[in-house]
Amino acid sequence: MAKDTDLEKKLAQLQDTQLEPDSADPKTDKYRPNKRQRLVRRKIYERYYDLRDDPLRQEAEEDWETADKEYNMYVPEMDPDDWHANLKLPDAFSAIQTQMQETIERKARPKLIATEESDEPTADLANSVLTYNMNNTDFDQQYFLAKLSAAIRGTAFLMDYWRTDKRVVKDPTDVDEDGNLIYREKEIIDFDDDYTEWVPNEFIYVDEKAKHINEAVDFIRREVINIDEFYRIYGNKKGFFDTDKVVSGGETTTKSFFRLPKDIKEDDVELLHYYNRALDAYWCVANNVTIYDGPLPSKHKELPIAVIYQYRVPGRFWGMGVPKAMHFLSEERSTIRRMNLDRQKIIIGGAFLHNNAFDIDDEDTQLGPGKMISIDTNGRPVREAIEPLSMGDVSPSYFRTEEILLEDIRRATGIDDRIVVSNSGTTATQAAIVKESSLKRINMLSALAEMDAIIRIGRLKWSNIQFFYPVPRFEQIYEDNEEKKEKVYRRITVEGQKFSIVNDDGGPKLKMDEIRGSSAINLDKKMAKYIQGSYDLSVGSDIFIPPSKAIAQTKFTETLSLLLSNPATASVLDPTKIVSRAAKMIDEQPDQWLRGDGISVKDMQMLAESENMVMAAGQPLAPTEGATEDHTIVHLMYTNSVEFQALPPEFQQLIADHLMGEHEANPNTGSLAGVMPGAAPAGPEGAGGNQNLLGEAGPSINAETTAPQAQPADLQGASY
Numbered sequence: 001m002a003k004d005t006d007l008e009k010k011l012a013q014l015q016d017t018q019l020e021p022d023s024a025d026p027k028t029d030k031y032r033p034n035k036r037q038r039l040v041r042r043k044i045y046e047r048y049y050d051l052r053d054d055p056l057r058q059e060a061e062e063d064w065e066t067a068d069k070e071y072n073m074y075v076p077e078m079d080p081d082d083w084h085a086n087l088k089l090p091d092a093f094s095a096i097q098t099q100m101q102e103t104i105e106r107k108a109r110p111k112l113i114a115t116e117e118s119d120e121p122t123a124d125l126a127n128s129v130l131t132y133n134m135n136n137t138d139f140d141q142q143y144f145l146a147k148l149s150a151a152i153r154g155t156a157f158l159m160d161y162w163r164t165d166k167r168v169v170k171d172p173t174d175v176d177e178d179g180n181l182i183y184r185e186k187e188i189i190d191f192d193d194d195y196t197e198w199v200p201n202e203f204i205y206v207d208e209k210a211k212h213i214n215e216a217v218d219f220i221r222r223e224v225i226n227i228d229e230f231y232r233i234y235g236n237k238k239g240f241f242d243t244d245k246v247v248s249g250g251e252t253t254t255k256s257f258f259r260l261p262k263d264i265k266e267d268d269v270e271l272l273h274y275y276n277r278a279l280d281a282y283w284c285v286a287n288n289v290t291i292y293d294g295p296l297p298s299k300h301k302e303l304p305i306a307v308i309y310q311y312r313v314p315g316r317f318w319g320m321g322v323p324k325a326m327h328f329l330s331e332e333r334s335t336i337r338r339m340n341l342d343r344q345k346i347i348i349g350g351a352f353l354h355n356n357a358f359d360i361d362d363e364d365t366q367l368g369p370g371k372m373i374s375i376d377t378n379g380r381p382v383r384e385a386i387e388p389l390s391m392g393d394v395s396p397s398y399f400r401t402e403e404i405l406l407e408d409i410r411r412a413t414g415i416d417d418r419i420v421v422s423n424s425g426t427t428a429t430q431a432a433i434v435k436e437s438s439l440k441r442i443n444m445l446s447a448l449a450e451m452d453a454i455i456r457i458g459r460l461k462w463s464n465i466q467f468f469y470p471v472p473r474f475e476q477i478y479e480d481n482e483e484k485k486e487k488v489y490r491r492i493t494v495e496g497q498k499f500s501i502v503n504d505d506g507g508p509k510l511k512m513d514e515i516r517g518s519s520a521i522n523l524d525k526k527m528a529k530y531i532q533g534s535y536d537l538s539v540g541s542d543i544f545i546p547p548s549k550a551i552a553q554t555k556f557t558e559t560l561s562l563l564l565s566n567p568a569t570a571s572v573l574d575p576t577k578i579v580s581r582a583a584k585m586i587d588e589q590p591d592q593w594l595r596g597d598g599i600s601v602k603d604m605q606m607l608a609e610s611e612n613m614v615m616a617a618g619q620p621l622a623p624t625e626g627a628t629e630d631h632t633i634v635h636l637m638y639t640n641s642v643e644f645q646a647l648p649p650e651f652q653q654l655i656a657d658h659l660m661g662e663h664e665a666n667p668n669t670g671s672l673a674g675v676m677p678g679a680a681p682a683g684p685e686g687a688g689g690n691q692n693l694l695g696e697a698g699p700s701i702n703a704e705t706t707a708p709q710a711q712p713a714d715l716q717g718a719s720y
Contacts, residue, residue: 031245037290040283044274048220051205060318064153064201070323070330071096071152085341091330091409092323096151098417099322100144102442108143108450109134110458112535121512122530125499129523129531130458132492133465137195145198147449150308154319157204158306158453159221160460162297162468163195167232192473194464196457204305211317213307213456218276230269230286239294246286277303300463306456308449326409333405340394347393414441450539458537470528489524501526556585601630608634615654616647623661632666635659 033041051057068074070092078086112130114123134140142158150156167190170183203222210216225233227248234243248267274283280301284292298304309319323330410416474485498519502511510530521527560578563569580590608631611621624631636659638644644652 031242031289033242033290036293037242040293041285041288041290044220044272044283044285047218047274048205048222048272051208051220054208056208056316056318057205060155060201063318063321063324066327067092067152067154067321067323070327083342083345085338085345087334087338087341089330089334089337091326091333091406092152094417095322095326095409095413095415096148098415099151099442099445100148102439103147103446104144106446107140108446108454108539109139110454110461111538112458112462113538115534115536120510120530121499122510122533123535124497124512125510125521126462126531126535128494128497128499128521129465129469129492130462132494133194133461134196137193139196142196142198146308146453149198149200150310150319150321150449152321152323153201154310154321154324155201155317156308157199157201158196158308158457159199159204159304160194160196160306160457160464161304162193162464163197164192164237165190165233166236189473189475194461194468196461206305206317211315213303213305216303217278218274219303219305220275221273223271223273224268225271227267227269230271234286234291239297240284240291242289243286243291246289246291249287275303275305277301298460298464299467300460302460304460306453306460308453310445312448322413322415325412329405329409329412333402333409336398336402336405340398343394454539455537462535462537466532469523469531470525472524489522489528491520491522493518493520499527553585556581601628604628604631605634607631608638611635611658612638612655615658616643616651618651618654620654621658623658623665625665627662627666629666632659632662635662 073088073090073093075086075088078084110130112123112126114126146156146158148156167188169186169188171186172181173184174182176182199221205220205222206213207216207218227246230246231243234240237243246269248269269287271284271286274281274285275296276282277296280295282292282294282296283290296302296304310322311320311325313320469490472487472489475488495518496514496516498513498515499521500511500513501508503509508526523531560582563573583590604627607624608627611624612635615621635655639652639655639659644655647655
């Protein structure tokens with residue numbers, strides 16, 4: 001036993017000596033890791049080789065290669081002299097694209113449910129924060145890539161982690177006397193948020209004993225990046241050390257058992273990120289240099305990875321993709337198709353039976369328009385030397401055989417690229433039923449992926465958001481030519497809701513109001529406390545394969561017509577909501593249909609004040625499209641001011657034309673005669689009162705009066 005122990009020590013020492021690359025600077029000493037760093041490095045590489053060489057993984061990798069060829073319709077290069085058909089049918093590509101097109105609008109999102117009853121809308125706030133994160137971090141795009149990869153290979157990986165990308169750039173701040181730009185170094189934060197990333201299967205190595213990711217103890221993520229990018233990302237990253245000792249891949253091949261992979265170039269670096277759930281460990285090596293040794297950098301303490309499957313294989317970690325399910329059927333169909341094409345070539349090009357007693361060169365037998373084949377038959381009949389080979393046309397059994405194989409492929413995958421909704425004579429409900437029945441297999445695959453991967457991603461993502469979002473970050477600002485740091489809290493936008501903290505008898509309380517448009521939330525300490533606490537996760541209730549746009553529009557029209565035909569239901573409908581919904585159904589913005597373009601009263605009034613200033617300077621403006629009564633009243637109030645009376649007549653006429661244009665475009669406003677002050681020259685002698693800008697007699701208005709004379713009632717529609 002003692003000899004074995006000594007042998008193991010010597011072997012470990014030998015490996016440590018071989019695992020010491022030269023430093024980037026030849027003048028400095030070699031990289032000399034301590035005992036702990038050597039132990040971490042050895043553990044990572046041993047685990048990496050075990051997972052990489054696992055027989056089940058190698059079998060899965062062979063399936064991935066075959067599936068990639070099927071999806072890409074790979075055809076091996078043939079000899080130019082080979083006349084046989086070189087065809088690959090797009091069976092796998094067609095089935096996968098059909099699945100993707102029917103699920104592209106399926107918003108797979110986790111939903112948070114508060115575990116404690118409360119009259120505060122904390123769950124609404126939490127879901128708004130979670131939705132903001134997914135909308136602004138390309139979650140749907142990454143999830144689509146994972147679904148596509150799973151459909152091809154059977155298994156796909158999504159990694160969820162807190163991603164921070166920073167750069168130091170030279171920001172132009174001024175120009176000197178000679179016109180040269182003056183630069184100052186500035187740190188730019190490209191990304192600072194929780195991120196869900198699709199990672200190709202080749203770069204993920206999972207515990208070989210696990211049948212599901214929930215059972216996995218550890219996994220390794222392999223990363224290959226350029227040496228300059230490595231220094232930018234990891235050079236000053238918190239927790240990482242000895243990054244300056246890392247050299248590019250090409251310089252480590254001379255004195256190391258580290259095998260340079262084929263996908264690593266001389267200026268690249270290979271990183272192995274090791275995560276262990278049982279040990280609460282995150283270790284990282286870069287080209288044999290240990291650069292991180294610490295606990296898992298998350299609050300949830302789980303492996304930051306989720307798996308998406310196409311078809312599960314019970315008892316196995318790796319799934320099965322669409323190409324494998326149809327592989328042999330598709331190969332047989334391609335073979336029959338190629339044989340038929342070869343037959344057609346023979347029929348079209350011609351084939352002959354040749355008596356070898358007569359000499360005929362091969363090039364002479366190649367047919368062409370008007371070409372003759374010369375044969376010396378010594379006076380004997382030509383048919384004794386050469387005779388055309390007659391081949392009949394394709395028999396009907398060929399088409400039946402190919403159709404049977406194609407139907408078997410559809411049975412195997414449950415995906416038919418000929419998805420037919422219905423004919424034009426059916427109702428929207430009937431069309432939706434027909435389409436739903438044809439997509440049952442796709443629905444099942446999507447639902448299974450969401451029940452597994454989306455729920456897990458939601459747990460990982462929400463844990464990181466709860467921990468990191470309330471933490472302020474410090475941004476560098478320049479004030480009075482001095483560099484200062486300012487504490488900044490995260491600010492998110494919410495669509496259709498507005499959250500605020502109000503005080504009642506019991507103290508501060510969270511309030512939520514439904515609004516049109518969007519609002520912003522500053523997640524400072526007061527607001528961030530409402531996203532803490534315990535939440536259950538489920539898949540959002542709106543997760544389903546939506547009907548086509550035409551079916552949805554028809555169904556909306558049918559339902560609305562039915563409701564409007566009944567006076568009892570029509571009386572409770574809101575016209576504004578109906579118009580808003582109808583505009584969305586035809587892909588239009590509701591604000592373009594509703595009065596005021598969706599702009600608030602305050603914004604419309606401020607817009608009118610700005611227009612008054614512009615027109616008072618002599619600049620004509622067209623009537624504001626969609627102007628509200630509040631907007632027009634501001635113009636009317638301005639015509640009663642001293643400033644307006646001091647304007648030249650032509651400037652006053654500009655404002656009058658603008659005001660009248662808005663008035664004529666708004667059916668809710670009444671006559672402006674009698675409420676606009678006189679701006680034109682006085683009328684004939686004896687005329688009572690002042691003439692207004694319309695040339696009509698109006699009430700006498702004291703020019704000194706600055707208070708508004710027009711009231712909202714003045715602009716109400718006239719009754720007829």
